[in-house]
Amino acid sequence: SDSLISIAINYYADTDDHRHAMLAHYYRGRIYENSHKYHKAIIEFSKAEQLAKYSDDNLTIGLIYTHLGDAYNEYYDFEKSAKSFLIASEYYDRANKLHHKLYALSDLTEAYINNLEYDKASEILNQLIKEANDSCNHAMIQIGMLDLISLYSAQNKHSELLDLYNSLIAKYPNVKLRSTTYMCVAKACAYAGRHNEINSYITKAWNVSMHRADTILIQINASAIYELLKQYEPALKSLKYGGIKQDSSVRVMLTQPILTAQRDLYRAELELNKLKQQHQLHTSILIGGIIIIVFV
Secondary structure, three states: OOHHHHHHHHHHHOOOOHHHHHHHHHHHHHHHHHOOOHHHHHHHHHHHHHHHHHOOOHHHHHHHHHHHHHHHHHOOOHHHHHHHHHHHHHHHHHOOOHHHHHHHHHHHHHHHHHOOOHHHHHHHHHHHHHHHHHOOOHHHHHHHHHHHHHHHHHOOOHHHHHHHHHHHHHHOOOOOOOHHHHHHHHHHHHHHOOHHHHHHHHHHHHHHOOOHHHHHHHHHHHHHHHHHOOOHHHHHHHHHHHHHHHHHHHHHHHHHHHHHHHHHHHHHHHHHHHHHHHHHHHHHHHHHHHHHHHHO
């Protein structure tokens, strides 16, 4: 429920305390985000964004843009998502929050991969891995290597992918792998002729899957792998189940231009209100001037 935070929003709306007003809208955005009401979250984060120009709290501003990027990502609007993550990384840099910055760069990489901008993804990923190595941040080195595996898979660099995966496991044997990583490795094994390893990686992917997107990815990729192996019956089965799950996600994707446009509508209305206020001010000054002239 947003009932408690709404009290804070209403209170700070009547004050000049812009920082706390910004925080109030940010937290209501988080409440909506956690409730999966992403279109409402986008509006609240946008209101917080407008108030950010009055604040030097770079960490909080970075968080606003991070969660704005997350909300856009839920609607598959990867272009706006990438822009938000890029701005977030810049504010984290100003706040000297390297770990936050590297996470934002990882999110940015994923957005570029999803948007098929592989050159940009590669450039950001090189920056991430370099800064993680320079600061001996092993958690972010692992995340960078996982992102690189995803990029190699998207670029069909299967040999490089398997080498990187073996290097990652050798260096960090306790690394927590994603379902996407296991499916990338399974696909690479199919192309490398290591057919006896494929099913074990698919099973591992299922074991760590967490949500609908993981289910769709596993089913669709498994179908492509089985088709490559000319195992058409399991390929058809996986494609069927993946298609059923994907149908509802496609419906969400088709609604995203309307939902993510709400932020643009909010900003346009904000600019319109400013123009109206300026017009009213100019009109008042003009009328006042005329009255003074007539009086004189």
